[in-house]
Amino acid sequence: xxxxxxxxxxxxxxxxxxxxxxxxxxxxxxxxxxxxxxxxxxxxxxxxxxxxxxxxxxxxxxxxxxxxxxxxxxxxxxxxxxxxxxxxxxxxxxxxxxxxxxxxxxxxxxxxxxxxxxxxxxxxxxxxxxxxxxxxxxxxxxxxxxxxxxxxxxxxxxxxxxxxxxxxxxxxxxxxxxxxxxxxxxxxxxxxxxxxxxxxxxxxxxxxxxxxxxxxxxxxxxxxxxxxxxxxxxxxxxxxxxxxxxxxxxxxxxxxxxxxxxxxxxxxxxxxxxxxxxxxxxxxxxxxxxxxxxxxxxxxxxxxxxxxxxxxxxxxxxxxxxxxxxxxxxxxxxxxxxxxxxxxxxxxxxxxxxxxxxxxxxxxxxxxxxxxxxxxxxxxxxxxxxxxxxxxxxxxxxxxxxxxxxxxxxxxxxxxxxxxxxxxxxxxxxxxxxxxxxxxxxxxxxxxxxxxxxxxxxxxxxxxxxxxxx
Amino acid sequence: xxxxxxxxxxxxxxxxxxxxxxxxxxxxxxxxxxxxxxxxxxxxxxxxxxxxxxxxxxxxxxxxxxxxxxxxxxxxxxxxxxxxxxxxxxxxxxxxxxxxxxxxxxxxxxxxxxxxxxxxxxxxxxxxxxxxxxxxxxxxxxxxxxxxxxxxxxxxxxxxxxxxxxxxxxxxxxxxxxxxxxxxxxxxxxxxxxxxxxxxxxxxxxxxxxxxxxxxxxxxxxxxxxxxxxxxxxxxxxxxxxxxxxxxxxxxxxxxxxxx
Numbered sequence: 001x002x003x004x005x006x007x008x009x010x011x012x013x014x015x016x017x018x019x020x021x022x023x024x025x026x027x028x029x030x031x032x033x034x035x036x037x038x039x040x041x042x043x044x045x046x047x048x049x050x051x052x053x054x055x056x057x058x059x060x061x062x063x064x065x066x067x068x069x070x071x072x073x074x075x076x077x078x079x080x081x082x083x084x085x086x087x088x089x090x091x092x093x094x095x096x097x098x099x100x101x102x103x104x105x106x107x108x109x110x111x112x113x114x115x116x117x118x119x120x121x122x123x124x125x126x127x128x129x130x131x132x133x134x135x136x137x138x139x140x141x142x143x144x145x146x147x148x149x150x151x152x153x154x155x156x157x158x159x160x161x162x163x164x165x166x167x168x169x170x171x172x173x174x175x176x177x178x179x180x181x182x183x184x185x186x187x188x189x190x191x192x193x194x195x196x197x198x199x200x201x202x203x204x205x206x207x208x209x210x211x212x213x214x215x216x217x218x219x220x221x222x223x224x225x226x227x228x229x230x231x232x233x234x235x236x237x238x239x240x241x242x243x244x245x246x247x248x249x250x251x252x253x254x255x256x257x258x259x260x261x262x263x264x265x266x267x268x269x270x271x272x273x274x275x276x277x278x279x280x281x282x283x284x285x286x287x288x289x290x291x292x293x294x295x296x297x298x299x300x301x302x303x304x305x306x307x308x309x310x311x312x313x314x315x316x317x318x319x320x321x322x323x324x325x326x327x328x329x330x331x332x333x334x335x336x337x338x339x340x341x342x343x344x345x346x347x348x349x350x351x352x353x354x355x356x357x358x359x360x361x362x363x364x365x366x367x368x369x370x371x372x373x374x375x376x377x378x379x380x381x382x383x384x385x386x387x388x389x390x391x392x393x394x395x396x397x398x399x400x401x402x403x404x405x406x407x408x409x410x411x412x413x414x415x416x417x418x419x420x421x422x423x424x425x426x427x428x429x430x431x432x433x434x435x436x437x438x439x440x441x442x443x444x445x446x447x448x449x450x451x452x453x454x455x456x457x458x459x460x461x462x463x464x465x466x467x468x469x470x
Numbered sequence: 471x472x473x474x475x476x477x478x479x480x481x482x483x484x485x486x487x488x489x490x491x492x493x494x495x496x497x498x499x500x501x502x503x504x505x506x507x508x509x510x511x512x513x514x515x516x517x518x519x520x521x522x523x524x525x526x527x528x529x530x531x532x533x534x535x536x537x538x539x540x541x542x543x544x545x546x547x548x549x550x551x552x553x554x555x556x557x558x559x560x561x562x563x564x565x566x567x568x569x570x571x572x573x574x575x576x577x578x579x580x581x582x583x584x585x586x587x588x589x590x591x592x593x594x595x596x597x598x599x600x601x602x603x604x605x606x607x608x609x610x611x612x613x614x615x616x617x618x619x620x621x622x623x624x625x626x627x628x629x630x631x632x633x634x635x636x637x638x639x640x641x642x643x644x645x646x647x648x649x650x651x652x653x654x655x656x657x658x659x660x661x662x663x664x665x666x667x668x669x670x671x672x673x674x675x676x677x678x679x680x681x682x683x684x685x686x687x688x689x690x691x692x693x694x695x696x697x698x699x700x701x702x703x704x705x706x707x708x709x710x711x712x713x714x715x716x717x718x719x720x721x722x723x724x725x726x727x728x729x730x
Contacts, residue, residue, distance in 0.1 A: 421524065421545060425546075425548075427637070428546055428575065429546050430544070436566055436571070439566065440564050
C-alpha cells in the first residue's frame, strides 16, 4: 500500500514541475530533492549492487539536464507529474474492476479474452493462470542453457553477464527518455541464448506477466550468442489499460556473430498513454535482426526501432505498422546504421490514419564511410481513411560511402470509392469492405506474426474499423 | 415474375450530365439478354447504376427487383438480394486473397438469410471453390493470389465469372466481360456463363462487339444509343449489327426525329 510518506513525496513533485521551465533551478532542485531519493529507494528495494545505483543516479542527472525533444510528436501537453507515478509499488494501486472504463471491458469481450485474463490486463491484479505453462517452458529453456528471467532476476542471478552488456547498446546519454528509464527502470526481461542454440517457439513476455508486471519503465536486455536464434514477442493486442499515462521502455539487444533474432511488439496502450520507447539491436558479423513493430494504441507514440550493423555482412530489418485514430499521433519508423561492409537492411513502414489521427514515418538510414557494398531499401506506405486524417513522412538518409545501393519509395493512398463499391457489390457492408481493404494493406506485417497474434490482430483492426466510413 | 429485374424509365446523371435518358428493360430468370451499343451510349452507366455505384445519380424512374424498388438500397443489399455485376474493370485489393474474399462474400450472403449463421465451413468452401475453378479452367493456385492484383486482363475476367459462379446470383450483369479477352479466354468465360445459365438465372450481357454472342446465345438483343434502348429484337438483331455496324440504327433514329 502507498504509505503517507510516498504520498508526501508525490506532492513535493509540484515544485519540480514548475522548476522544470528553468533548467538551472531544475537541476539544483532535483539533485537536492526527492528524485535522487526515489532512485535510491528503488535501487534499495530491489537490493541492487552499488554500481547499478551509481548508474541510475548518473542517468537521472542526465535526464534532468537534457531538454525535452522538440523534433517529433507534440509533447507540450505532457504532464511531467505523471512521470513519477511509478513511486507507487504496482500492488498498491488498489484499483478495482469497477474503475475500468466500459469501453475497455467491451473491447476485451469482443476480442474474446477470458475473464481472468481481462482483469489482469486491466491491471486489477487478478491471477492469470499461466504459471503452469510458464514453468514447463522454463524447464525446456533451462535444459538448453537459455536464461529467460525478469530483468531484476537477471541482475541478481547473473551479475557478470548483466553488467557486461547492460547499457552498452543504449547508453543513458542516448536521449532524454532513455536517461529517465535508466534512472528508474523496473520490470522487463533478461534473456541469454547460448551459442548455436535455436529456440523454436517464440518467447513471450505474456507468460511472465503475472510475476512481473510490464512496468512503465520496462527494461529488457537480450543477448543472442554466436550462431543462436530467438524470437521474442511482447505486448498483446488487447488494450492495455493503464491509469499511468506514461510508458518509457528501453530494449537492448546484442546479436552476435552469425546469430539471428527477431523482436515483435504489439502495442495497444489505452489512448491516454504517452509511449516513448527506445529499442536498438547491435548486430555483429553475418548476424541478422528483425524488428516487427505494431503500434495501435496510445495517445502519442514515439518509437524508432533501430539496427546498428557493426559487423561485416550484418543484416537488419524493420517492419513497422502504425494505426492512428482520433487524437492519436503515431510517430514511428526505424533507424539503420550501416557501419561495416556488405551490410544490408530493409525498412517497411505501413501506416493507417483515420478519424483525424496522425501517423508519421520518421526514419534514419545512415551509411558510414567504408561500409562498401551495403544495400538498403526503404518502403513507406500510408493509407488515409478520410479527409480529416494525416500522414507525414520524414525520411533522413545520410550516405558517406559511394559504393552502396539505396532505394526509397513512399506512397500515400486513400481507400478508393471503387474498391469499396467493388467489395460492396459482392455483399459486404461498407465497414466490412473498408476493413477488408485495411486487412489487405497490413497483410505483409500480419503474415510475420505468430498465428494467435495474427488472428487477434485482424480482429482488432476490424474493431478499429467499425463505423469508420461514411 | 419472381426474381425479375424490371427497369422502368430510368434516368441517370453522371457529374450533372444526363447519360441515361429513360431506359426500359425487363430481365426474367432463365432469360439471356444482350445489350449492345457503341462506346459512350450509356451501357456501363446502366450496369453501374443497377448495382448502386455512388457516382451515378438516379434522377428518375424505378428499378424493381423481386418486386421491390432497389434504388434506395446500398450495393451490398442489392448483392445480397441476388444481383451480381461482373465488372468491366475489376479493381485490385492487395493483400486479400481471392479465396478469403470469396469466403467473406459467401458469408455475408448467408448472414442475410440467417443472422445466426456461423459461415461456410472451411472444407465445404474449399470443395466448392475447386469445383468452380475447374469449371473455368483456372489453376487452384489462383485462390491464394491477391484479388485482381497483378492479374492479366483475361485472369481478371475469369475471376469475375468465378465470383459469379460461387455466389450464385439470380440476375447477373456482365459488363463488357469480353473486352480484352483473346479467343481462348473468351471461349472459357463464355462456357462458364453457359454452364451457369438456367431457369433460375437471368443474364444481361453488355457488349460492344457481336463476338461473344457466338458463344453465349441471347434470346433477346437490345441496342442502346445515346442513353436509350432504341431497338429490341431476337438474335437476328445482333447479326444485323455485325453486318451493318451501328450506322443504320443511327440513321433510323435520325429519320424518326425528322419525321415525327
